[in-house]
Amino acid sequence: MGKRGATMIKPEETRVETPPLPVAKKWYNYTCAALVVVFLADFASALSLYWVLHPTHLVPSFAFFWRSLCDFHKDSLDLVVLALARALLLPGIAYIASCFAHQAESSASEQALSAALKKKSASKPNGLPVSTQNGNDLHTPLLGGDAGSSATASTGRRGSPLENGVGSKAKEGDSEDKEGPGWWEAWLTPKTKKDVLLFGSFLLCTAFQVFVGAKCVAFYFQREGLEGPLMGIAVLWINLESTLTGRLVEAYQTKVRARFRDAQEKAAKEGGEGARAASALLGGLKGTGQAGSMILMDPVAAARALKETQLRGDKGVREESDVGQRTYLLRALGLARQEIGTISLGLLCLALTSGSGLILPHYQGSILDRVIAFDEPGFRRDVLLLVSFSLATGIFGGIRGLCFSVVGKRVLKTLQDKLFTGIIKQDVAYFDATTSGELTSRLTNDVGSMAEPLNWMISTLLRSLLQLAGGFLLCFFTSWKLSMLAFTTMAPIMHITATYSRWSRELNRKRYALLAEANSAASEALGNIRTVRAFSTEDLELDKYQNKTLAAMTKGVTDAFAYSFAVAINNWLDLGASVLILWYGGVLVMAGHLSIGKLITFQLYWNQIQSGYQTVMQVLMSLTRAAGAAQRVLSLVDALPDIDPNAGTMVSTLEGDMKLEDLHFFYQMRPAQKVLDGINLHVAPGQVCALVGRSGGGKSTIVHLLMRFYDPTGGRVLLDGWDLRSLNLRSVHRHMGVVAQDTQMFATSIEENITYGVDSYTQDELHECARNANAHEFILQFPDGYATRVGERGVRLSGGQRQRIAIARMLLRKPKVLLLDEATSALDSESEAQVQQALDRLIQQGGRTVVLVAHRLSTVKNADTIVVLDKGKVVEQGTHDDLLRQGGVYGKLVQRQLAKERNKIENPDVDGANQASDEIDSLLE
Numbered sequence: 010m011g012k013r014g015a016t017m018i019k020p021e022e023t024r025v026e027t028p029p030l031p032v033a034k035k036w037y038n039y040t041c042a043a044l045v046v047v048f049l050a051d052f053a054s055a056l057s058l059y060w061v062l063h064p065t066h067l068v069p070s071f072a073f074f075w076r077s078l079c080d081f082h083k084d085s086l087d088l089v090v091l092a093l094a095r096a097l098l099l100p101g102i103a104y105i106a107s108c109f110a111h112q113a114e115s116s117a118s119e120q121a122l123s124a125a126l127k128k129k130s131a132s133k134p135n136g137l138p139v140s141t142q143n144g145n146d147l148h149t150p151l152l153g154g155d156a157g158s159s160a161t162a163s164t165g166r167r168g169s170p171l172e173n174g175v176g177s178k179a180k181e182g183d184s185e186d187k188e189g190p191g192w193w194e195a196w197l198t199p200k201t202k203k204d205v206l207l208f209g210s211f212l213l214c215t216a217f218q219v220f221v222g223a224k225c226v227a228f229y230f231q232r233e234g235l236e237g238p239l240m241g242i243a244v245l246w247i248n249l250e251s252t253l254t255g256r257l258v259e260a261y262q263t264k265v266r267a268r269f270r271d272a273q274e275k276a277a278k279e280g281g282e283g284a285r286a287a288s289a290l291l292g293g294l295k296g297t298g299q300a301g302s303m304i305l306m307d308p309v310a311a312a313r314a315l316k317e318t319q320l321r322g323d324k325g326v327r328e329e330s331d332v333g334q335r336t337y338l339l340r341a342l343g344l345a346r347q348e349i350g351t352i353s354l355g356l357l358c359l360a361l362t363s364g365s366g367l368i369l370p371h372y373q374g375s376i377l378d379r380v381i382a383f384d385e386p387g388f389r390r391d392v393l394l395l396v397s398f399s400l401a402t403g404i405f406g407g408i409r410g411l412c413f414s415v416v417g418k419r420v421l422k423t424l425q426d427k428l429f430t431g432i433i434k435q436d437v438a439y440f441d442a443t444t445s446g447e448l449t450s451r452l453t454n455d456v457g458s459m460a461e462p463l464n465w466m467i468s469t470l471l472r473s474l475l476q477l478a479g480g481f482l483l484c485f486f487t488s489w490k491l492s493m494l495a496f497t498t499m500a501p502i503m504h505i506t507a508t509y510s511r512w513s514r515e516l517n518r519k520r521y522a523l524l525a526e527a528n529s530a531a532s533e534a535l536g537n538i539r540t541v542r543a544f545s546t547e548d549l550e551l552d553k554y555q556n557k558t559l560a561a562m563t564k565g566v567t568d569a570f571a572y573s574f575a576v577a578i579n580n581w582l583d584l585g586a587s588v589l590i591l592w593y594g595g596v597l598v599m600a601g602h603l604s605i606g607k608l609i610t611f612q613l614y615w616n617q618i619q620s621g622y623q624t625v626m627q628v629l630m631s632l633t634r635a636a637g638a639a640q641r642v643l644s645l646v647d648a649l650p651d652i653d654p655n656a657g658t659m660v661s662t663l664e665g666d667m668k669l670e671d672l673h674f675f676y677q678m679r680p681a682q683k684v685l686d687g688i689n690l691h692v693a694p695g696q697v698c699a700l701v702g703r704s705g706g707g708k709s710t711i712v713h714l715l716m717r718f719y720d721p722t723g724g725r726v727l728l729d730g731w732d733l734r735s736l737n738l739r740s741v742h743r744h745m746g747v748v749a750q751d752t753q754m755f756a757t758s759i760e761e762n763i764t765y766g767v768d769s770y771t772q773d774e775l776h777e778c779a780r781n782a783n784a785h786e787f788i789l790q791f792p793d794g795y796a797t798r799v800g801e802r803g804v805r806l807s808g809g810q811r812q813r814i815a816i817a818r819m820l821l822r823k824p825k826v827l828l829l830d831e832a833t834s835a836l837d838s839e840s841e842a843q844v845q846q847a848l849d850r851l852i853q854q855g856g857r858t859v860v861l862v863a864h865r866l867s868t869v870k871n872a873d874t875i876v877v878l879d880k881g882k883v884v885e886q887g888t889h890d891d892l893l894r895q896g897g898v899y900g901k902l903v904q905r906q907l908a909k910e911r912n913k914i915e916n917p918d919v920d921g922a923n924q925a926s927d928e929i930d931s932l933l934e
């Protein structure tokens with residue numbers, strides 16, 4: 010396989026946003042019911058019209074039947090026949106399309122599962138055992154194996170009817186000697202077949218509709234009371250029928266998806282049993298009867314892998330609530346609440362602009378009629394009014410734009426602040442599962458996409474809706490027949506735009522996810538630039554980044570093609586409507602039923618409707634895009650951390666008594682690995698406890714739990730006899746000082762780094778702490794002294810210098826409890842000795858409790874208690890002398906260390922720290 014990236018599961022592939030199964034079923038049933046009602050009403054309206062025309066000939070003879078059918082201008086039997094044809098054809102199409110949708114869904118679900126399994130198998134060096142339901146045992150390939158073959162193994166089918174379906178992509182890497190499917194077969198997936206069928210039904214409905222529209226205007230109405238409205242209902246029903254047919258198939262797809270997801274979650278919960286359930290379901294879904302051939306590998310792992318990108322708290326994965334357009338709008342309005350004054354002014358100007366905008370076409374048409382009639386005074390008055398209304402429209406339009414733009418900018422700021430607050434308060438477990446690149450993407454791309462439409466959305470949406478409603482009424486007022494004809498093209502346009510907007514929403518969600526991944530890849534590479542340079546892996550990083558941006562671009566280009574296609578069809582339909590209006594309007598004008606001015610007015614109102622509709626659709630489309638981004642933003646804004654640093658009892662003073670009671674812990678990202686397994690430990694106030702042991706034994710994890718970065722999965726951490734979980738973390742941290750293994754610095758000055766989080770201090774205190782940490786001297790050697798900027802993450806300092814600044818930072822806080830996680834590991838022997846001296850002094854000064862993690866003997870030997878940890882258990886515990894007497898692991902370590910010390914004197918280049926670490930490892934072997 011070669012490329013590591015190939016095993017990654019793209020979040021957008023695995024995270025299928027579907028409602029719960031009961032909701033999906035409910036919507037499917039509602040859509041079915043609505044379709045039945047619409048068909049019945051359609052047929053009833055056509056029959057009623059026929060009955061209105063022939064109250065005595067409801068059951069015609071053949072000759073009468075034929076005459077009625079062929080009389081386009083005066084009879085309506087053709088409408089009854091067409092209604093019947095639709096009632097038969099459309100459900101048939103919906104059924105066949107649903108079958109294809111079924112196949113596409115099961116195939117896609119299967120692909121997602123096998124991707125998850127592939128990832129799992131890639132993360133396990135020994136590969137995962139996979140078992141078929143018919144009892145065969147297979148093995149997934151190792152990381153370096155052929156990705157495609159694992160997918161093939163997991164689908165486990167040959168010659169299935171879905172072989173050429175969506176799932177065929179999963180088998181891209183099938184053995185090279187086999188010929189892949191031709192482009193035609195690859196293209197003709199069940200999904201394509203479904204789409205083609207639905208598009209066919211749409212064309213059919215449009216043709217029916219144009220027929221009814223043409224009939225409507227050409228019809229000779231004997232009594233206009235009932236015939237017109239019945240004809241109008243027929244036009245309306247056709248639109249509904251075509252839309253509902255598409256919706257029915259979608260609702261069915263959603264139901265299938267929800268069923269699959271439920272089965273998958275069941276699989277995660279129940280292990281083997283659930284696996285069989287999911288497998289059976291998949292087999293059932295495919296409709297191939299090959300349940301036995303579906304292979305599932307470790308469903309728990311697969312389901313877990315699927316959830317890796319989801320929001321996490323300290324207690325585990327959380328469901329992100331689905332943010333639709335309505336929720337987005339409500340939340341956006343909620344954010345804009347403080348701007349109510351500016352919004353009100355904007356709305357007032359909006360009403361004035363829209364009102365005067367709607368009056369303009371009336372005067373435009375009227376001016377023309379007055380020119381034709383040589384009515385000079387009327388002409389002058391109308392021109393004056395037109396100018397006045399145009400000026401008003403411009404002025405109020407400008408103010409409206411300004412108001413809403415200001416509101417948009419303010420909301421953006423509020424949102425950015427809220428999101429950053431949401432991110433920074435998350436549990437540490439959340440940050441274990443995500444990358445800073447993804448988070449910065451949320452802060453920039455997602456917040457931008459969510460807030461951007463607010464600049465113009467509210468005003469534009471309201472204005473366009475007013476324009477639409479007003480234009481609609483005025484069109485009917487000007488000529489209802491002309492309106493009826495023109496509106497036959499409206500529904501297909503609406504249908505195309507709605508379908509495109511749904512599809513585009515999904516595509517853009519994937520695009521944003523890819524952009525976030527690209528961001529993540531870039532920030533990871535830049536954050537580790539020295540490693541990248543040292544290993545000359547610039548091309549590899551570039552590849553990773555480019556793969557993501559390429560995939561995002563491909564999706565963007567696909568969207569652009571589809572958009573152009575949708576726009577082209579819309580334009581044709583729009584032009585068609587204009588031609589129809591001019592044709593029939595011209596006929597009416599020539600027959601003396603309509604003035605030229607009225608025809609122009611109608612055309613202008615029609616244009617207003619068109620542009621209003623296009624704008625509404627654009628707003629809705631950006632709404633759907635914004636809703637996708639809003640989901641990622643709001644899920645974080647709303648998510649409360651499991652560990653709330655502000656909750657619990659405030660701690661004003663601390664004795665420093667620390668107790669670990671039967672402590673158990675595993676990290677969420679590796680639930681199978683027990684890191685701490687029943688640790689019991691007591692550190693009395695003022696005592697020093699040293700944790701030693703093999704790398705990975707759980708020493709730093711104990712420090713994490715003492716800081717309450719995580720809560721234990723079993724047992725308790727007690728501070729002064731209080732369960733740490735019941736105390737206010739912020740107040741506890743005020744009494745704690747920590748120097749972590751990887752010293753973290755901010756890209757500010759040395760002084761700001763040392764005084765980080767300290768409210769008040771004097772320069773003397775600052776210098777004293779730096780002196781005690783053995784940092785003062787080297788700081789003064791920099792030309793800017795304490796004002797020296799350290800660069801991002803302190804890159805302009807050496808490891809030892811960073812460590813000493815971190816120690817100074819800790820000393821300045823005068824903590825009651827010191828947590829030193831290998832605080833002196835990065836120092837040379839001389840610095841270490843000095844820092845050690847400073848730490849000793851600090852410990853002796855004020856009876857502080859100290860927990861230190863160290864590999865070096867010199868650091869640990871003075872501790873009151875030395876705890877030797879291995880595989881999350883305490884293997885030895887006591888003072889230096891006790892443990893030496895016992896002659897166990899620690900005793901051997903000391904002997905070896907002394908030997909090394911002698912060796913070091915002879916060979917001063919040896920890196921003592923690493924050696925000592927290796928030494929403990931080997932001792933514990």
Ligand SMILES: Nc1ncnc2c1ncn2[C@@H]1O[C@H](COP(=O)(O)OP(=O)(O)OP(=O)(O)O)[C@@H](O)[C@H]1O
Pocket residue numbers: 441676677678679684702703704705706707708709710711750
């Ligand atoms: N955030 C994390 N998520 C998942 N696993 C983790 C995480 N942090 C540590 N681990 C795992 O937990 C185990 C214990 O790690 P820990 O850092 O406590 O060991 P340690 O004894 O301090 O090792 P060292 O001496 O090398 O620092 C290791 O196997 C490590 O891989």
